[in-house]
Amino acid sequence: MNTRCLSDTVDLGEWRLRNRFAATAHGTGAVVHGAPSDHDIRYWEGVARGGAALIVLGGGALGPTGIRQANRTEVWRAEAVPAMRDRARAISRHGALPFLQLTDLGRETLGTETFYATRSSSDRRSPREAVSPVPMSDSDLEDLIASHLRAGRNALAAEHVGVELHAAHGYLLGQMLSPHVTGSAARLSVMRSVVRQIVNELRRMGLGVGIRLSVGDTSDSGLDISMLGETLDELSDLLTYVNVTVGMRGAYVRDMSTERPPLLDLIPLVREACPLPLIVSHAFRDREDMEDAVVAGADLVGLARPLIAEPQLPNLLLADREDDVRPCVSCNEDCRSFLPSLLCSVNPDLAPFGEAARPGSPWVIRPSTKPARSVSIIGAGPAGLEAAISLRSAGRDVTVYDARDHIGGALAMAASVPHRAGWRRLLDYYRNQLERLDVEVRLGQRVAGEDVAEADAVILAGGSEEAPAPPGCMNLTEALLAGPESFSNCPSVTVVDDGFGWWPSTNVVEMLFDAGVKQVTFASPSTSFWAGIPAESRVQLMSRLRGRGLRLLAATTFVNEVTGASLCNLLGAEFTPLDGEPVIVASERRSVPLIDVPSGPSVHVIGDAVQPRKVAHAITEGRRAAELLRAVK
Structure with missing residues (x-):
């Protein structure tokens, strides 16, 4: 009988962890001139105090071309080391193990401007970018190795026990290890040898080295199980652990529509391919799923958003106080925006950078x-x-x-x-x-x-x-209260948004399709759709709506005056009568x-x-x- 449980200690290389909870990489954005602020240090100390055994600090930029955002820790700069050391000590003081994630985006830009051309293991264009990257030269590869070693030395000086190489979500090391992106077997062999050299040199410094890899999305830059095994065959004798996750940039942070951790059922296969301590990450919210992951073969369960919502989650679960855990709902509304820094919709104790508490005034x-x-x-x-x-x-x-x-x-x-x-x-x-x-x-x-x-x-x-809908129409609230059964015999329905692209209209659209409606016309006075919902939720929403009979009309609103109930195109003043089918209109709250x-x-x-x-x-x-x-x- 397998008796593995979340409270077990776990050996990670030469270190023994106090339980099976890992805080996987994320960041607060509370950075001053590339160095962690006191605000950032307090946040991570709170996570350590909450019981996480391993803490991977996210967003460590290797150089000015590596991550193109101003709110990242610039680990290549010696000036950042004192604050990084203070943060690592705050974590260690509470019994957690501090690792630092090292990240280079390669051909990805996160949608931000950059002064530099993007580079990758080949010139294959990312599906998220408008232009192809520049293939990395031998000199570029040497610079990449040097930047990792410089970051490693600074991490060591800042008293981190190890680093995690970010090779997931379509970022540079993931591109280099991807057969699809890299191309020929010979080129792939070169890329793997570069990654192996990076790991080897970091290990020689005395650092533990983990690697984060994406399972799935092989037509992008992820790995299937066999590719994962081949990659680890090249690296496992040097690595301290493997952290597996899912998804590519722009869609990997699954929202509440994902109700079951996507890797949970694959853990036995991943475990067979991975001879190292294994962290399995993403969408773990419930104790039962976490326990199932450990029983299936995960050595640690990786958490990020649940710890943002409730830093005390490990301690509370280990004390059998699951009902006291303030839950992550996976809305992606605050934790993914960084405006102005890391926040959480359900956690009022998490304050913006520079504030003692989240602003709010009755x-x-x-x-x-x-x-x-x-x-x-x-x-x-x-x-x-x-x-x-x-x-x-x-x-x-x-x-x-x-x-x-x-x-x-x-x-x-x-x-x-x-x-x-x-x-x-x-x-x-x-x-x-x-x-x-x-x-x-x-x-x-x-x-x-x-x-x-x-x-x-x-x-x-x-x-x-x-507010009430126009005569002969329903507002969103009335439609939702009526329920899907009220529309099950309707071949088509028109939904008119208010132009702000928030969830209520979208909720109605999905309810209608679930009710069996064959065609939904979605009209908006805006020139874009769903602009108000989080970007990653937008990607997942579009995937769910694909092929379901959705007709989109931009720059279009509802009128019920001269021509009767009609849709009016705001650019051409063209009117389309609405005869007979139900019309649902978003009204002001x-x-x-x-x-x-x-x-x-x-x-x-x-x-x-x-x-x-x-x-x-x-x-x-x-x-x-x-x-x-x-x-x-």
Whole structure:
């Protein structure tokens, strides 16, 4: 019987890890002149304190041509070493092992401007780039080796125990190890020998060396299982570990539409091809999947976004407190934008660079003048729920009211549509916390101001609602509430977006296809579609919609005036009548009118009740409202 479990210690070369949790490479963007800032150091110290055994620090740039973004650690510069050392020491101080990932993008640009031509192992163009790269010369290969060795020396001086070579997601070392990109067998042999020389020289310095590889996408620059085995045959005698993941740049960070870790079922095959300590990464969110990965042969489970949402995840899981883990929902809305630095939609404790806390300010209608020992919260959406658990954790008596018969507000509806079930994880977390903290929740109850007048404080979190659709049409909310069965006999449906390209209209489109609608016309007054949703989610969305009968009309809106219900092309003023088929129109979301609370309790307004925005704003304002009330002594 296999008894491997997440709490086991693991030997990684000469080092023994305290458990099987690895923080895989990501970055905060909190970098000053190429060196980690105090903000960045505090973040990674928090991850180490949270229990991760191995921490791979992401985004280490090998030189000015390697990563073309200003928020990366410039590991080639000696000036960055003191701050890098402080960061490594902060990690080691809490019992974790610090590795530093080294990255060169090669033919990829991340869509950013560069002063230099891109280079690769051949002139094969990336499907994500407009032009072909310059094939690397012998001199370029020598420079690549030298840049890795320079970075290795700086990593060693900064007290990192090892480095990870980034050969995944279509980046340079992955291009060099890819038969598809590199071309001939002779050229591939040369590229493998260069990578082997890099690994060998880094090992001779005394560093551990891991490598990150993508499984799949062999028509790009990924490897299938046999290619993975061939690659490791060349390198395994020198490597410390192998970190396997999936996907190419622009699509590898799977959103909530991916409900099962993509490599979980392949672990036995990967394990057979890999004679080294094996990290398996990507889309591990649930304890059961992590445990299954370890039983199947993974030595460590690689996590990034779940640790951004909840740095204490390893400690909480090892203490059998899974219900207390604030979950990553894989929305990709904040953690992938770096505007202005690493943030998380569900984690209000993760602050922007230079801030002590994530900015958020409730609308204060009546300030607190006395301690709020009893608090009434009107609305059980994410804003109200966050305020409730924050206040109850501080010992306040909290009652939550909502006219609906369930918690979640509009978020509950979003969680019910196809490929958006990640939001259920957040609602399950709040439900568990309400129960654990014994918060009184009164559902199906409309509340007037007089009903809460005896409380010390009232928080209005009633959310927002969508404005009515034009006559003869449905708005998005009505369509989602009607459900797919209402459209199952419709051969075609028209959906008119508001031009901002956010999720609600898209949710309706996917619901219609799941209902069996053969053709959906999607019209937008914008010249682009889905511009508001995260870039990587856009790629995954397009893959799901391909071949399903979607007709896109740009610069087009709905009118119902002179010609009757029609689509109007805004560039040519052409009208297309809509006869008979259902029309669903995205309308403006508006804050629900506030109830009038009699004088006595303080009154704060949060979330969509202030202004309809995203989940992140609601959660942050819920937390800040609780802090304001807790601060009054």
